[in-house]
Amino acid sequence: MSEKEIIRAEGYHVPVLLHESIEALVTNPDGIYLDCTFGGGGHSRHILEQLSPKGHLFSFDRDPDALANCSIKDDRFTFVRSNFRHLLHFMDYYGIEQVDGILADLGLSSHHLDDESRGFSFRFDAPLDMRMNSCGGKTAAQLIADSTQEELGAILANYGELKGSYRIATLLKRASDGGKLQTIQDLLTTVAPVIPERDKKSLAKLFQGLRIAVNDEIGALQQLLTDGTQLLRPEGRFVIITYHSLEDRPVKNFFRSGNISGERVTDHFGVPLTHISPLHSKPILPSAEEETRNPRSRSAKLRIGVKG
Incomplete structure (x- = not known):
């Protein structure tokens, strides 16, 4: 990212766990990826830096302010002005059957909190x-x-x-x-x-x-997990950043048991009915340096799920 792009992105929202999340997400530079929460574009720009000329990134955001803030000019990039809960519909529209990774940075952006007119x-x-x-x-x-x-x-x-x-x-x-x-x-x-x-x-x-x-944030998250699992190719990854227990608990449960309630469901042979497995047993947390630089990152948790 150029210095101007960093200033623009961080003026809207400071990307949390930026390097950790993109390192976990981009396993194939030629792949297709989804950024479900474009916001200021900090994560999206960093993803594009990791992609080859063959790769492509689709970034979702329902907020008109995010579209107005988007300055990315790249043939490998498509902005989708929609809630990420509709990702299956839009991937079908664009003729995409499978993707290599899905990133979601949940919760409010700094822009939402600092915009006096939005009521957040x-x-x-x-x-x-x-x-x-x-x-x-x-x-x-x-x-x-x-x-x-x-x-x-x-x-x-x-x-x-x-x-x-x-x-x-x-x-x-x-x-x-x-x-x-x-x-x-x-x-x-x-x-x-x-x-x-x-x-x-x-x-x-x-x-x-x-x-x-x-x-309807919890409903949208549940749909993201369910539909995203269908869209991910084998070995594809969910990379999800949460900020409170109501977000983190469904993600943790889904990665461990295949449903947001955490109920363990098995087949006739006792094998858990889940297509996603957690890459790590515990979430990745911001470093002390990041927490000092960006106090709003203190409650963040990064979880990575891999499709089997």
Whole structure:
């Protein structure tokens, strides 16, 4: 990557575990690879550096900002403006039957957290949006309005892992039904009796729970694992970076047991019914140097799965 490209990519999102992930991913320079989360393009640019003239990279991102930020001009590169959950459809469209590797850097980019208008952070007042694709789908405000109190409580309990989730849901529904829940500040004011603004950890969990539900992140991850397994050629690799247990647990379970629940399913001979095996027993973590350089990398875990 040139110095200008590095500055451009890191201004949007600092790639996490960059060298470790690309070293694990690119096993065949002539191969076909997928970057499921283009973001600022840091991983994609590094993948292209490892490919031969015969190789090709397809990069997915549903965020219009990612497309606007994309400056890669390379015949070996195709940008797909879509959620990665649709990778089978698009690979069929492009006539691709198998790929050599699939990379996914899950979670929010630095761009999402630092963009004051998107509603992903409680640091800024903004519309209560939280959509990764700002051109379609329900906003967080609409999700709250359309959910029952019980459904909203379950979202906050399961995706935010929040204590008192049903009490918080009651406050949110009351404010939403009264037309008083349209902005981030409205949200903070509404939940203040349970989560004061100084309780940053609980606020982060609240925002995480709503964001995951708005974007159906766990459903998309499950579909990526299932459809990606079908698309990978033998010895092809999943390389997935997660940032919290709700992302990491399904990936770990899928690599070990073939399903996100972790239930061990075997055939009549006791052989596990899984097509993917973990390359390492434990995840790869950022170095101390990377954590110092990029504090947002501290919770990252890299897992590698190989198709048998």
